[in-house]
Amino acid sequence: MSRRVTSQDVADLAGVSRTTVSFVLNDVHRFSIRPETAExxxxxxxxxxxxxxxxxxxxxxxxxxxxxLIISRAPQYIASDPFLPQILSGLLDALKENSQGLLLEWxxxxxxxxxYLELTRAHHIDxxxxxxxxxxxxxxxxxxxxxxxxxxxGYIPGSSLHSVDVDNITAAETAVNHLLELGHRSIACIxxxxxxxxxxxxxxxxxKSALQKAGVEFIPELxxxxxxxxxSGYRQMKSLIExxxxxxxxxVASDNVALGAYSALxxxxxxxxxxxxxxxxxxxxxxxxxxxxxxSVTVSGQEIAIESYNLLTRLMRGEMPEFxxxxxxxxxxxxxxxxxxxxxxxRGAEKKSAKFVSCFNDQ
Amino acid sequence: MSRRVTSQDVADLAGVSRTTVSFVLNDVHRFSIRPETAExxxxxxxxxxxxxxxxxxxxxxxxxxxxxLIISRAPQYIASDPFLPQILSGLLDALKENSQGLLLEWxxxxxxxxxYLELTRAHHIDxxxxxxxxxxxxxxxxxxxxxxxxxxxGYIPGSSLHSVDVDNITAAETAVNHLLELGHRSIACIxxxxxxxxxxxxxxxxxKSALQKAGVEFIPELxxxxxxxxxSGYRQMKSLIExxxxxxxxxVASDNVALGAYSALxxxxxxxxxxxxxxxxxxxxxxxxxxxxxxSVTVSGQEIAIESYNLLTRLMRGEMPEFxxxxxxxxxxxxxxxxxxxxxxxRGAEKKSAKFVSCFNDQ
DNA sequence: AGCAACTATTAACGCGCGTTAGTAATGATT
DNA sequence: AATCATTACTAACGCGCGTTAATAGTTGCT
Numbered sequence: 001m002s003r004r005v006t007s008q009d010v011a012d013l014a015g016v017s018r019t020t021v022s023f024v025l026n027d028v029h030r031f032s033i034r035p036e037t038a039e040x041x042x043x044x045x046x047x048x049x050x051x052x053x054x055x056x057x058x059x060x061x062x063x064x065x066x067x068x069l070i071i072s073r074a075p076q077y078i079a080s081d082p083f084l085p086q087i088l089s090g091l092l093d094a095l096k097e098n099s100q101g102l103l104l105e106w107x108x109x110x111x112x113x114x115x116y117l118e119l120t121r122a123h124h125i126d127x128x129x130x131x132x133x134x135x136x137x138x139x140x141x142x143x144x145x146x147x148x149x150x151x152x153x154g155y156i157p158g159s160s161l162h163s164v165d166v167d168n169i170t171a172a173e174t175a176v177n178h179l180l181e182l183g184h185r186s187i188a189c190i191x192x193x194x195x196x197x198x199x200x201x202x203x204x205x206x207x208k209s210a211l212q213k214a215g216v217e218f219i220p221e222l223x224x225x226x227x228x229x230x231x232s233g234y235r236q237m238k239s240l241i242e243x244x245x246x247x248x249x250x251x252v253a254s255d256n257v258a259l260g261a262y263s264a265l266x267x268x269x270x271x272x273x274x275x276x277x278x279x280x281x282x283x284x285x286x287x288x289x290x291x292x293x294x295x296s297v298t299v300s301g302q303e304i305a306i307e308s309y310n311l312l313t314r315l316m317r318g319e320m321p322e323f324x325x326x327x328x329x330x331x332x333x334x335x336x337x338x339x340x341x342x343x344x345x346x347r348g349a350e351k352k353s354a355k356f357v358s359c360f361n362d363q
Numbered sequence: 364m365s366r367r368v369t370s371q372d373v374a375d376l377a378g379v380s381r382t383t384v385s386f387v388l389n390d391v392h393r394f395s396i397r398p399e400t401a402e403x404x405x406x407x408x409x410x411x412x413x414x415x416x417x418x419x420x421x422x423x424x425x426x427x428x429x430x431x432l433i434i435s436r437a438p439q440y441i442a443s444d445p446f447l448p449q450i451l452s453g454l455l456d457a458l459k460e461n462s463q464g465l466l467l468e469w470x471x472x473x474x475x476x477x478x479y480l481e482l483t484r485a486h487h488i489d490x491x492x493x494x495x496x497x498x499x500x501x502x503x504x505x506x507x508x509x510x511x512x513x514x515x516x517g518y519i520p521g522s523s524l525h526s527v528d529v530d531n532i533t534a535a536e537t538a539v540n541h542l543l544e545l546g547h548r549s550i551a552c553i554x555x556x557x558x559x560x561x562x563x564x565x566x567x568x569x570x571k572s573a574l575q576k577a578g579v580e581f582i583p584e585l586x587x588x589x590x591x592x593x594x595s596g597y598r599q600m601k602s603l604i605e606x607x608x609x610x611x612x613x614x615v616a617s618d619n620v621a622l623g624a625y626s627a628l629x630x631x632x633x634x635x636x637x638x639x640x641x642x643x644x645x646x647x648x649x650x651x652x653x654x655x656x657x658x659s660v661t662v663s664g665q666e667i668a669i670e671s672y673n674l675l676t677r678l679m680r681g682e683m684p685e686f687x688x689x690x691x692x693x694x695x696x697x698x699x700x701x702x703x704x705x706x707x708x709x710r711g712a713e714k715k716s717a718k719f720v721s722c723f724n725d726q
Numbered sequence: 727a728g729c730a731a732c733t734a735t736t737a738a739c740g741c742g743c744g745t746t747a748g749t750a751a752t753g754a755t756t
Numbered sequence: 757a758a759t760c761a762t763t764a765c766t767a768a769c770g771c772g773c774g775t776t777a778a779t780a781g782t783t784g785c786t
Binding site: 367369370371381382385386389391415416418419420421422423424425 | 741743
């Protein structure tokens with residue numbers, strides 16, 4: 001309950017003015033200060049365990065030392081996201097060095113405009129990183145016009161906002177090409193999210209493009225839209241299986257969703273990769289630990305986070321007025337879940353391989 | 364670049380004083396205000412798209428409207444945590460209703476004291492939720508003495524801090540009892556984290572206790588310490604397999620770690636549950652989608668988050684001076700990964716079941 | 727001695743808001 | 757007519773800090 005320690009207290013103890021304290025503790029070299037004085041001040045500050053009040057500092061300096069990470073997705077979709085921790089990990093690490101804070105926000109679709117306005121105007125934060133943007137986000141214009149640094153994780157065509165992203169289209173093409181090279185011709189696709197999310201659209205784009213370049217017909221019935229979480233992957237794969245469509249491989253644009261697909265395939269008595277090859281996307285840590293290990297496209301959440309943060313930092317320092325969009329590299333990691341189309345490649349419920357089925361039927 | 368809109372602007376436009384604006388927008392009923400006046404003010408505020416400056420508000424009112432979630436773990440361990448998103452999801456949801464913000468912080472072991480002091484003194488936040496506390500955290504005393512509301516997710520024996528946790532000991536006992544009831548007598552244990560983390564110690568405690576009550580000898584060589592992530596689960600399980608110790612079941616105190624164990628078992632040619640039964644902890648969403656589905660103990664991250672937030676809210680309102688510690692229920696969810704000790708229960712590298720091996724050797 | 731050119735320090739203002747003490751106007755009561 | 761309550765509002769202070777303009781003290785040079 002002891003009164004709060006202010007810079008005045010430090011000044012009194014050190015026998016100097018509050019201004020001097022401020023200069024010393026903020027390393028203001030414009031006004032020179034005798035080393036002994038500085039030392040006295042530092043000692044007094046330490047002795048009193050003085051920590052400058054964040055709000056006062058923010059008000060006076062017009063800098064909050066916080067950046068905001070905005071997730072435009074409802075909490076229930078956040079709960080099972082294996083990718084978010086990577087982003088957070090990268091961001092927190094980078095922020096620590098500059099002793100900045102991370103303010104987490106989610107905005108519900110429909111409330112974007114107002115939320116963004118409040119965020120930028122209320123000035124809780126110095127800069128914004130926008131995650132999982134939607135093409136149809138009505139608040140993006142407001143962000144473009146707001147005079148606060150913004151970096152988008154992901155690509156918004158036609159937007160003037162700075163962005164960091166992987167080349168989703170090319171990456172998806174590479175993934176599908178991998179399947180094509182293995183001899184697959186009937187390749188299904190399950191998106192990572194609903195199509196208003198740009199990454200989903202782009203990855204689907206890459207899928208189509210790869211097929212086209214290989215001269216393979218695009219069959220809309222082989223495409224399903226998932227919704228971030230495992231359940232949706234399970235559902236959509238089940239839907240694919242139940243449809244009469246034939247396919248020997250599937251490109252699932254999210255590892256998380258792919259794991260749901262694994263489950264549905266197993267339940268239907270289909271073996272991976274004997275009956276169906278699977279390629280995922282994101283290369284989450286788990287990908288190399290599931291059975292069979294999952295072929296995937298590396299996307300380092302940490303890297304995206306760090307790159308976004310670096311870009312944001314430069315914007316906050318007032319550098320770089322010109323437009324810039326960073327594209328990070330991806331790499332296909334072939335693992336066990338994809339293999340050459342085999343002799344037993346024709347699928348059919350009656351030809352179930354015994355290998356994985358047992359686990360589902362025994363108990 | 365347009366100047367910031369202040370409450371003075373709103374006052375001018377509405378033709379009243381700044382004070383009146385403040386009263387209207389903050390719903391201060393102590394001073395009555397004519398409805399028409401209030402309406403004028405509200406209209407003006409909306410017209411100017413006025414959002415009160417957060418820092419100024421915080422400084423004047425001594426309330427930041429932010430709470431801090433503190434993770435005492437290094438970022439690399441955050442990256443693959445499947446439990447964190449659940450916590451965040453729950454917290455974000457609850458916070459939204461009170462239009463509060465969430466400030467994320469990690470403190471590195473060794474820096475706790477200073478970090479906590481800064482957090483509490485700098486007053487960036489109104490309240491603290493402390494995740495994954497360590498028994499040996501030297502900063503806890505500082506938190507106890509600081510006059511800021513604190514809720515700990517987890518249990519710290521002997522601490523006066525309010526806390527929310529599941530009954531780790533009982534839950535672990537239940538998990539191990541489940542294995543005992545299935546006839547297992549040689550049960551290994553892999554902890555979820557290093558023992559300074561309280562949950563790890565407690566779950567190990569529950570494991571020992573269950574064995575003791577069943578009259579089964581505790582064999583230290585059957586215990587391994589993992590470290591949050593999948594890799595550590597893989598390593599520790601490998602270590603167990605390579606040791607000469609016999610076991611027919613394993614209690615892994617974290618689903619995430621258990622998935623690593625899955626991988627190591629598969630690689631060694633051991634089938635789950637034919638050769639080794641596995642019980643996890645946390646019931647992450649993935650648990651019901653892996654092959655075989657993982658028997659686990661439900662711990663709802665969302666619930667823990669919401670309960671912690673509720674407790675914190677009451678503390679921040681100044682209620683409840685008395686000590687309180689909330690314990691949330693857990694439930695064992697039997698799935699495919701655990702079954703009665705079988706005919707083929709004796710393990711040995713030469714008796715590998717072909718089922719899972721194929722995936723590792725074929726490509 | 728006299729003036730300039732530093733160096734070291736501080737008084738004082740403003741950031742935008744919440745809030746207390748006080749004023750002015752109106753109606754009710756003696 | 758004078759007093760008192762009530763209503764509707766405002767002037768003015770303070771939150772704790774950063775920062776500018778100004779002030780005292782010191783040295784160097786002619």
